[in-house]
Amino acid sequence: MTFSPELEAKFAKMIQNYPAGRQKGALIPMLLFAQDEVGSMTPELLEEVSKRLKVKRVEIEEVIGYYTMLTREPRGQHHVQICTNVSCMLTGGEELYQHACKKLGIGNKQKTADGQFSLEEVECLGACSWAPAMLIDYDFHFNVTPEKLDGLIESLKKTQ
Amino acid sequence: MADPITLTIDGRQVKVPAGTLVIEAAKTVGIEVPAFCYYEGFSLQAACRMCLVEVEKMPKLQPGCTLPAAEGMVVYTESPKVVEARKGTLEFLLSNHPLDCPVCDKGGECELQDMTFRYGAGESRFVEIKHHVDEKQWSPAVYYDAARCILCYRCIRVCDEGIGVGALGLTYRGVAAEITPSHGDHLECDECGWCIDVCPVGALTSGTYRYKSRPWEMNYAGTICTHCSDGCKTTLSVRNGEVIRANNRDRSGVNGEFLCVKGRFGFDFVHSEERLQSPLLRKDGNLEPVSWSEALAAVAARFGEVKARNGKFGIIGSTHTSNEENYYLQKFARQGLGTANIDHHRSGDVPALLDALSGKTGKLATSADLYNAKAALVIGSDLAQQHPFLAFQLRANFRHHQAAVYTVTSGVVREEQYAAKSLHCEAGQELGTAQSLAEDLKKHGDLVILFGDAIRGQAVRQLVEFGESLGIPVKYVCLVDYANSRGAMDMGLLPNLGPGYHAAPAVGLSRDEMLAAADLDVLWVVGSNPFKTTAPAGTSTFTVVQDLFLTETAQRADVVLPAASAYEKNGTVTNVCGEVQRLKQGPKVMGTKSDLEIFGLLAKELGLNLGIWTSDKVFEEIRRTVQGYNVPLPVIATGGAAQTAAVNGGVPQTGKPEYIRSAGDTLFTSGTLGRYSKMLNRVMEAPGQLYKP
Numbered sequence: 001m002t003f004s005p006e007l008e009a010k011f012a013k014m015i016q017n018y019p020a021g022r023q024k025g026a027l028i029p030m031l032l033f034a035q036d037e038v039g040s041m042t043p044e045l046l047e048e049v050s051k052r053l054k055v056k057r058v059e060i061e062e063v064i065g066y067y068t069m070l071t072r073e074p075r076g077q078h079h080v081q082i083c084t085n086v087s088c089m090l091t092g093g094e095e096l097y098q099h100a101c102k103k104l105g106i107g108n109k110q111k112t113a114d115g116q117f118s119l120e121e122v123e124c125l126g127a128c129s130w131a132p133a134m135l136i137d138y139d140f141h142f143n144v145t146p147e148k149l150d151g152l153i154e155s156l157k158k159t160q
Numbered sequence: 161m162a163d164p165i166t167l168t169i170d171g172r173q174v175k176v177p178a179g180t181l182v183i184e185a186a187k188t189v190g191i192e193v194p195a196f197c198y199y200e201g202f203s204l205q206a207a208c209r210m211c212l213v214e215v216e217k218m219p220k221l222q223p224g225c226t227l228p229a230a231e232g233m234v235v236y237t238e239s240p241k242v243v244e245a246r247k248g249t250l251e252f253l254l255s256n257h258p259l260d261c262p263v264c265d266k267g268g269e270c271e272l273q274d275m276t277f278r279y280g281a282g283e284s285r286f287v288e289i290k291h292h293v294d295e296k297q298w299s300p301a302v303y304y305d306a307a308r309c310i311l312c313y314r315c316i317r318v319c320d321e322g323i324g325v326g327a328l329g330l331t332y333r334g335v336a337a338e339i340t341p342s343h344g345d346h347l348e349c350d351e352c353g354w355c356i357d358v359c360p361v362g363a364l365t366s367g368t369y370r371y372k373s374r375p376w377e378m379n380y381a382g383t384i385c386t387h388c389s390d391g392c393k394t395t396l397s398v399r400n401g402e403v404i405r406a407n408n409r410d411r412s413g414v415n416g417e418f419l420c421v422k423g424r425f426g427f428d429f430v431h432s433e434e435r436l437q438s439p440l441l442r443k444d445g446n447l448e449p450v451s452w453s454e455a456l457a458a459v460a461a462r463f464g465e466v467k468a469r470n471g472k473f474g475i476i477g478s479t480h481t482s483n484e485e486n487y488y489l490q491k492f493a494r495q496g497l498g499t500a501n502i503d504h505h506r507s508g509d510v511p512a513l514l515d516a517l518s519g520k521t522g523k524l525a526t527s528a529d530l531y532n533a534k535a536a537l538v539i540g541s542d543l544a545q546q547h548p549f550l551a552f553q554l555r556a557n558f559r560h561h562q563a564a565v566y567t568v569t570s571g572v573v574r575e576e577q578y579a580a581k582s583l584h585c586e587a588g589q590e591l592g593t594a595q596s597l598a599e600d601l602k603k604h605g606d607l608v609i610l611f612g613d614a615i616r617g618q619a620v621r622q623l624v625e626f627g628e629s630l631g632i633p634v635k636y637v638c639l640v641d642y643a644n645s646r647g648a649m650d651m652g653l654l655p656n657l658g659p660g661y662h663a664a665p666a667v668g669l670s671r672d673e674m675l676a677a678a679d680l681d682v683l684w685v686v687g688s689n690p691f692k693t694t695a696p697a698g699t700s701t702f703t704v705v706q707d708l709f710l711t712e713t714a715q716r717a718d719v720v721l722p723a724a725s726a727y728e729k730n731g732t733v734t735n736v737c738g739e740v741q742r743l744k745q746g747p748k749v750m751g752t753k754s755d756l757e758i759f760g761l762l763a764k765e766l767g768l769n770l771g772i773w774t775s776d777k778v779f780e781e782i783r784r785t786v787q788g789y790n791v792p793l794p795v796i797a798t799g800g801a802a803q804t805a806a807v808n809g810g811v812p813q814t815g816k817p818e819y820i821r822s823a824g825d826t827l828f829t830s831g832t833l834g835r836y837s838k839m840l841n842r843v844m845e846a847p848g849q850l851y852k853p
Binding site for chain 2: 056057058059061062064065066
């Protein structure tokens with residue numbers, strides 16, 4: 001399979017960052033960026049990465065199974081991740097997550113019917129000082145309230 | 161090696177080489193530090209936390225499996241703190257364990273069971289519902305029960321490092337973590353089943369053995385695998401006369417714990433429904449079951465009549481029968497029947513090698529040499545396919561000692577993954593191509609050269625000349641096909657050579673010449689299937705076949721005598737490296753007789769005096785008469801291997817090399833035996849095309 005010229009260029013540069021014989025190290029970033037473009041960890045994608053980095057298929061399976069940011073299920077155009085770990089839970093993370101479920105009409109690791117949003121309840125995002133915290137795609141949001149969440153989702157809907 | 165260091169373990173002084181791990185240092189003085197994930201010879205994991213030990217001046221307990229011993233270290237392996245930690249570890253390992261020991265295959269030989277018995281987490285503080293996952297079938301050979309798995313990574317490491325396939329991985333995390341096979345829901349691999357054997361619990365179970373028996377209800381017979389010529393020790397688990405498992409957990413034999421799919425699962429031909437269990441005699445054109453006495457009388461009558469009128473015999477021996485049987489058969493032929501026409505399917509030019517090495521000693525490599533040599537050169541053989549154990553030895557040598565492996569083959573072989581240099585050439589160009597590696601090979605301290613049937617006749621002598629010109633110690637292995645191919649030659653199943661490669665009184669016909677001879681009066685085929693590829697020329701030849709199955713050859717025979725397989729008899733066999741090892745009878749198949757017994761009864765019927773036909777007596781005679789076979793009895797009696805060179809001097813006539821050809825078996829085929837093994841045919845990798853794991 002082939003990727004967009006931009007992504008190919010990115011990969012070419014990325015592989016240079018690793019010493020000879022250790023290109024395997026590029027596995028996680030490569031999977032992540034490829035997932036952004038392809039949408040999920042498709043079998044063709046695994047095959048391609050396995051070939052390029054000379055990594056066994058089962059080693060990639062190990063990585064995908066371990067890291068929740070890599071997924072076999074296609075996500076929505078925007079992926080909403082809400083933390084419900086201790087600090088966030090104490091400051092309303094649970095309520096925020098419940099609100100998001102209601103607002104989007106979906107549950108954990110589900111996708112809206114129009115494919116615009118997907119939702120995931122996650123563990124610590126490393127932002128305990130500004131809890132509750134959430135991620136939308138690669139954008140980080142802190143001290144989130146249900147109102148702020150509504151606003152973010154509405155603005156994303158408008159930009160479509 | 162650096163100076164030894166001294167440490168104290170449980171109050172005892174221990175002296176070990178620097179770099180030794182605490183767990184190994186403890187072993188040297190008989191102290192067992194329990195561990196699940198630690199496995200000798202493989203990479204360190206420190207995953208199970210079972211081997212924690214207390215070390216003075218270290219604030220926390222340390223894993224003994226990754227802690228190198230240091231000078232003056234004081235270690236306690238059974239202190240109250242350690243025992244408490246182990247109890248906690250077990251409580252944790254058991255938190256999701258189904259505790260279905262009464263029905264688990266591993267019950268009775270389970271390391272987790274033993275440790276729980278020893279450190280006793282009798283009750284658990286966990287009240288949560290156990291996480292359950294249904295068991296999965298990965299292949300006909302391998303099943304996985306994730307709930308029982310303690311995630312020790314042993315299976316992953318033996319598959320990746322030991323076998324070089326790497327078909328297993330560990331996916332997901334926390335309570336959901338489980339072992340995953342190479343293709344999501346199924347395995348595509350060598351199907352060697354080593355993962356099942358190393359599993360310390362009952363998570364990986366064997367397709368042939370699961371839910372069939374308890375380990376204490378079986379008898380165990382340590383014998384030699386009857387498939388390829390590598391001579392791996394395999395221990396048959398026999399219940400009510402039926403083999404239900406084969407493994408080598410006691411690591412006896414040349415192969416340690418290694419077995420390929422044939423050694424571990426390929427025993428099932430023994431109980432095939434198609435086994436012959438009664439002699440067959442041709443009556444009115446049809447083969448009909450008759451009694452042993454009737455069949456033997458019919459054979460003896462014809463043999464006697466043909467011998468009396470100086471008729472022409474042809475005898476084709478087997479590459480699966482024992483040394484005793486082969487020796488007795490050639491004696492039967494030469495002394496009893498007075499014929500020189502005796503041969504077998506030759507797959508490697510051992511006589512030429514022995515002749516070329518005439519007068520030199522220590523030139524034949526043992527299987528252990530493959531693990532210890534600094535370098536190895538493989539010529540014209542796909543070792544991983546045809547000699548799985550030799551391939552394993554080379555891979556282990558590379559892994560542990562960074563040995564330099566060179567390959568010269570016509571196609572891609574698995575050794576290339578780690579080989580120092582691999583050359584491809586047209587078939588027939590192997591010798592010249594190998595010679596181009598001279599400068600590379602000279603760099604190494606010593607070398608083992610392994611060559612297949614591509615190098616035969618004059619080429620063997622040229623290869624030895626080349627090897628000897630390198631100026632470094634070189635040892636050789638002439639690769640042959642089957643369990644006792646080497647023994648068949650050593651015992652004189654050759655038209656021109658008797659036992660020990662002495663010149664035979666007369667030179668007879670080769671196997672191919674016998675098949676082409678139209679005037680043979682009798683063709684006696686023992687454990688071989690020549691008619692599969694070549695139709696016999698003789699139309700009025702009286703054909704006697706001794707075999708396990710009604711093969712293409714047996715179908716055309718006049719008398720068929722049902723023989724016992726190598727797993728059903730005692731005796732000795734000689735592997736590809738010339739190592740003599742003992743066969744031990746496991747099961748018994750009703751109606752069959754060992755080939756030796758058949759020879760003996762026939763000799764008696766004919767009134768020939770060829771000596772007592774028990775394997776021990778014949779072996780005594782072999783030890784007396786065949787040079788090199790005077791091997792130390794205690795070594796082989798206790799399941800060891802003794803290397804022999806049946807000749808050290810010129811071989812008078814090394815025979816016709818043009819008749820030497822390998823059957824070209826692969827990992828999943830094994831001549832006739834392989835055809836009747838259900839497991840070898842059921843695995844998806846069968847029938848043995850080269851697959852790329």
